[in-house]
Amino acid sequence: MELNLERIKKAQENIKGVARKTPLFYTSTFSNQCDCNLYLKCENKQKTGAFKLRGAYNKLVNLTEEEKQKGVIASSAGNHAQGVAYAATAFGVKATIVMPVTAPQAKVTATKGYGAEVVQAGQVYDECYAKAVELQKETGATFLHPFNDLDVMAGQGTAGLEMLEELPEADVIVVPIGGGGLIAGIATAVKSIKPSIRVVGVQPEIVASTKASLEKGQVVTLPGAKSLADGISVSTPGDECFKYIQKYVDEVVTVSEDEIALGMFSLMERNKLIAEGAGASTMAALLAGKIDGIKGKNVVALISGGNVDIATVSKIIERELVLLNRRIRFTVELQDKAGTLGALISEVGNMGGNVVTARQNNNWNKKGLDFADVCFEVTVQSQEHGEEIIKSLKENGYLVEVHK
Template structure:
């Protein structure tokens, strides 16, 4: 079967009773920072928290009664798992999902919550894919591929239909790439409607299998490194998706793990959106100046928002430290009334928020009249931290900056 605009339009009809039409909105913040006219297509607001519901549900709709009776099986880092589980349960079909051992627990729990039996195996998608095929042979269940399937690609392509209905003059769409199902569907639909629109794929540079395959002119497998963008950590692109990528995708660029983390942080702080690594990769590319289409209307597909709360906490702490908005310093205080209060007052005066305070109870070489107190504080800008250090030093305090 060939993927084409008609098939994608039919997929839209197939899923319209289940899939949400997700928001597309202009971001003045990211437009100002990047120099583009930036629009965010928020698939993190989709049911199950990801675009994957579209393709999975469209595939399940197309199954025969015999196939449905045998159940379905899939392998996934998490988002496709939830889409398949949701769709299967809606049709009263048994579903088994093989997920990596490294899959975020939020995704594992959600998949079970949608009614699937979850088997965890391997470190990345490709390893659990092999396990799923083993189980398929034993059970006879229908395998629902996360990307290398025309019905799945057609479901994902409905995103492009929604984008161009609202923003027909869009100049480019930025799309995360893992196995290629999302970008194949979006590129096929968008290019069929507007051949001049640019489709740019984004991959983590530590597992950029599609970019490597395009450069060689054939599908290649790259070593399996686990990216913060776990949803697009795929060692080998699909053979079906690769054909559409070669035909319709204009460029594939890569982003580093630091850039992905910064994208997640910026989407939270400036965009008020919670995105997983794959979902933030498109904004990461914009903020890192990886896209050369200045002055154009750019749609950034935020493909999903399924990220562990613990990971969010790590990213926030890390980015605050890197941006020097969380600092730690030790100040030597005389043991007299008002010294501690004075330092606290100066921290507050520059807009600082005290996170931790610790007094060193060890012997101070200057004697019992002195104590070292360590402060860990959060600020809104690096400049506030510099201002605080200058204030304290000008008052004669002995300050030592500590690394976090």
């Protein structure tokens, strides 16, 4: 038994009519920024919000009736959970999913909504995997591995077939790596069709287990770490996956947590795409200039999933606005009399600033009861725009203190 193009094409037939053929579109904004012809393969638009449905459904198709009757059990940081839950319900099979206690609530709620029983255990994927193995021994259910399985890898590889069907002139494909099932399937598919194509994997630098394994020439285990890219925070790559990664993947690069956050923010702002950390890791690598040799090339970045808590999205936006100097904080000394605060807010608004908060710190300041210090948070269009607003306020006689 091996993973090959024939097996991946069979998987494509198996999932036809169930998994969506997700959009592949050209982005001029990021093409200009990254100096290449960049296309985004949007698996965040897949059913269940991620690519995992492909592999999970293909695995269910290949189970025997006896295996289905025993029910299935899986471990997952969230996306495999939803894929298995969806597929199991479609086949009328009982599903139990073990997820980390740190899994985003959106993923936990969605998994339950697709019909699975959820057990939460451990902080990272590897810990919940151990709990799932324990439960499997107790119940006799059929274990569905999230990545280290040929049927799962074949299902994930169908995304690669779609890329080349729509963009046969692709030169480089960039794929997130957790346990390795996605990149193993995609790399096997695309290299079998077009050997000249380059496949680059992306991992969080705080848990780059596949990169470390490639450097050592064998599977290694790194200490567990919680990344913003929770879906690819895997300490040990699958040994079956690793065989195909060694054979077909050209390079693995890493990205920092800050780079992942910027990738998420940039996709939201410029392409109106919600991507989880793992899904945005490919964009993070490209924006950070981590991938060499792409100038003028046709590059496909896989956006692997979009299942992220809205609270996390809010934090990312707030954080990036501050880091990019597009949310400024400053204190202004005002006369404590009617109309002065309203006049200042109007003045900031007329200059294109959006006042988010305005808070009076005290009823008076060091000058006495007739003056007050008011702290502002203002969203601006750019760092230069913010500097212009501060400069204008000072020129108009306001005493302004800028906070970093």
